Amino acid sequence: MQHRLPLALVSVRRVLPNRWDLLVFPLVVGLLAMGAVGLHESRAPLSTLRAADAVSLDPWRLPEYALLTTLRMLAAMAVSLVFTLAYGTIAAKSRRAAQVLVPALDILQSVPVLGYVAFTVTFFLALAPGRVLGAEAAAVFAIFSSQAWNMAFGFYQSLRTLPRDLQEVSANLRLTGWQRFWKLEVPFAMPGLVWNMMMSMSGGWFFVVASEALVVGNRSIVLPGVGAYLAEAIARRDLAAVGWVVLAMALVILAYDQLLFRPLIAWSDKFRVETSRAAEAPQSWLLDLLHRTRLVRRALRPAGRLLGAAARLPLRWPRIAGFGSRRREASAAPSRGADAVWFALVGCASLAIGWRTVAYVAGGVDGAEVPHVLLLGGITLARVAVLVALASAVWLPLGVWIGLRPALAQKVQPLAQFLAAFPANLLFPVFVLGIVHHRLNPDLWLSPLIVLGTQWYILFNVIAGASAYPNDLREACANFGIRGGLWWRRAMLPAVFPYYLTGVITAAGGAWNAAIVSEAVSWGDTRILAHGLGAYIAEATARGDYPRIILGIAAMALFVTAINRLLWRPLMAFAERRLRID
Numbered sequence: 252m253q254h255r256l257p258l259a260l261v262s263v264r265r266v267l268p269n270r271w272d273l274l275v276f277p278l279v280v281g282l283l284a285m286g287a288v289g290l291h292e293s294r295a296p297l298s299t300l301r302a303a304d305a306v307s308l309d310p311w312r313l314p315e316y317a318l319l320t321t322l323r324m325l326a327a328m329a330v331s332l333v334f335t336l337a338y339g340t341i342a343a344k345s346r347r348a349a350q351v352l353v354p355a356l357d358i359l360q361s362v363p364v365l366g367y368v369a370f371t372v373t374f375f376l377a378l379a380p381g382r383v384l385g386a387e388a389a390a391v392f393a394i395f396s397s398q399a400w401n402m403a404f405g406f407y408q409s410l411r412t413l414p415r416d417l418q419e420v421s422a423n424l425r426l427t428g429w430q431r432f433w434k435l436e437v438p439f440a441m442p443g444l445v446w447n448m449m450m451s452m453s454g455g456w457f458f459v460v461a462s463e464a465l466v467v468g469n470r471s472i473v474l475p476g477v478g479a480y481l482a483e484a485i486a487r488r489d490l491a492a493v494g495w496v497v498l499a500m501a502l503v504i505l506a507y508d509q510l511l512f513r514p515l516i517a518w519s520d521k522f523r524v525e526t527s528r529a530a531e532a533p534q535s536w537l538l539d540l541l542h543r544t545r546l547v548r549r550a551l552r553p554a555g556r557l558l559g560a561a562a563r564l565p566l567r568w569p570r571i572a573g574f575g576s577r578r579r580e581a582s583a584a585p586s587r588g589a590d591a592v593w594f595a596l597v598g599c600a601s602l603a604i605g606w607r608t609v610a611y612v613a614g615g616v617d618g619a620e621v622p623h624v625l626l627l628g629g630i631t632l633a634r635v636a637v638l639v640a641l642a643s644a645v646w647l648p649l650g651v652w653i654g655l656r657p658a659l660a661q662k663v664q665p666l667a668q669f670l671a672a673f674p675a676n677l678l679f680p681v682f683v684l685g686i687v688h689h690r691l692n693p694d695l696w697l698s699p700l701i702v703l704g705t706q707w708y709i710l711f712n713v714i715a716g717a718s719a720y721p722n723d724l725r726e727a728c729a730n731f732g733i734r735g736g737l738w739w740r741r742a743m744l745p746a747v748f749p750y751y752l753t754g755v756i757t758a759a760g761g762a763w764n765a766a767i768v769s770e771a772v773s774w775g776d777t778r779i780l781a782h783g784l785g786a787y788i789a790e791a792t793a794r795g796d797y798p799r800i801i802l803g804i805a806a807m808a809l810f811v812t813a814i815n816r817l818l819w820r821p822l823m824a825f826a827e828r829r830l831r832i833d
Contacts (some may be wrong), residue, residue: 397451430565520657
């Protein structure tokens with residue numbers, strides 16, 4: 252005879268934690284403690300950052316520094332995610348806005364990140380006078396400027412390649428713009444967005460040094476963190492401290508891989524567009540642990556219901572000209588008068604900016620130098636094109652091979668994140684000493700530094716594309732015996748091409764950015780230069796020659812815009828028309 256527990260006892264058991272809750276509680280407490288530490292540090296007086304001992308090379312301080320750096324990167328990631336959803340949506344849904352926002356995105360990801368710091372530090376310090384909060388906001392913005400562009404472009408590309416059948420279903424269900432966004436567009440883009448978030452998080456490590464060592468006029472503000480620790484170690488030529496930094500970075504990357512990105516990948520796998528279940532699905536021990544908890548799940552349930560109710564609200568997008576779904580845009584006749592006014596406004600703004608730039612540069616640069624700068628830009632363009640092509644030849648097939656094997660992808664994921672996050676400036680001494688000792692050509696041997704950190708954009712995006720490949724299509728190819736070269740041409744390459752295109756555009760833009768520090772490297776008193784636009788801008792920056800800095804950046808923007816119009820824009824249109832899974 253079975254004995255049933257009293258109802259009161261059953262009710263008590265439902266609110267009591269189980270053994271899985273006891274395992275999750277330390278993680279929750281640790282997360283709250285991280286937020287408390289960050290809030291306490293941001294409220295400290297700014298004078299504490301100007302002390303001579305603001306950063307210590309004692310290895311026992313690295314856990315604290317790693318915590319502070321991780322908080323800044325997570326804050327920048329949160330801001331980047333909000334920016335991505337807004338910017339990518341407007342660019343994808345508004346034909347007129349896309350004509351400005353997409354080229355601007357290419358230019359922004361190519362402009363040196365260090366240039367943002369010089370113009371924003373004073374602004375953010377003024378927002379919180381006398382407090383560390385202003386310096387923290389400036390550091391977060393600098394990291395944000397290295398993360399956001401890749402994520403925004405990937406999200407934009409996902410929205411532009413939505414399957415037509417899913418669009419028809421949302422139209423038949425009469426979903427509003429708000430409901431369609433949260434029920435169709437964001438879920439469809441989620442697998443690729445998660446992989447781009449990982450790449451952006453790793454890529455942000457390259458600029459942590461600059462973001463934690465702020466310069467305002469003749470003042471220097473150092474924020475305690477891994478980047479500041481690394482800068483101090485390089486300044487003192489302390490190789491042991493550099494080794495401790497590498498170890499700390501590896502542990503931090505492993506931690507947020509297991510606690511953040513691995514659960515996100517396993518969770519986002521349910522949004523893959525397919526009609527049959529994959530044989531191998533991504534797994535996460537933390538996600539499985541959360542599913543087994545009792546009290547934590549009950550505590551999170553109200554928040555989930557609230558978010559679900561918010562996504563179902565029958566809100567409609569504001570009626571802005573040119574803003575809406577591509578289906579409505581295609582059915583609506585474009586207004587030639589409105590287009591003419593829009594193009595006139597954009598043209599006038601472009602001419603005004605161009606005129607001010609030319610006038611400023613002409614005041615400090617001889618006109619005969621302009622052809623020389625364009626020649627240097629052509630050299631850097633050739634260098635970027637060759638290196639991106641070589642990286643594509645390597646990572647495209649490997650990315651497909653890894654992406655089609657979720658178990659392998661989970662093993663490669665933390666290693667790829669570490670390699671993408673490894674600061675390239677740690678290799679500068681090796682390159683400088685090798686070039687000087689063997690009398691090598693800097694134009695050739697400094698070139699790999701340009702693509703050292705940006706090549707991973709290609710790998711991560713291709714893995715995301717291969718991971719999102721529908722399992723039913725894989726089964727169809729197997730049933731029809733499609734394999735070898737035919738499988739690559741007809742099945743896999745068309746499927747991953749939109750993802751690869753996002754990765755290669757971002758990698759090319761990042762390579763232009765990296766050219767600033769890769770064509771002019773130094774170790775101690777030894778400085779080596781390669782011919783190119785990056786070295787030109789770096790030398791002008793070292794001299795404080797602002798007219799030549801503006802000239803170099805303007806030339807870089809000109810090259811990036813031309814490539815966008817002549818190459819990337821046609822390829823994006825081709826991917827939207829022909830290479831979609833419908």
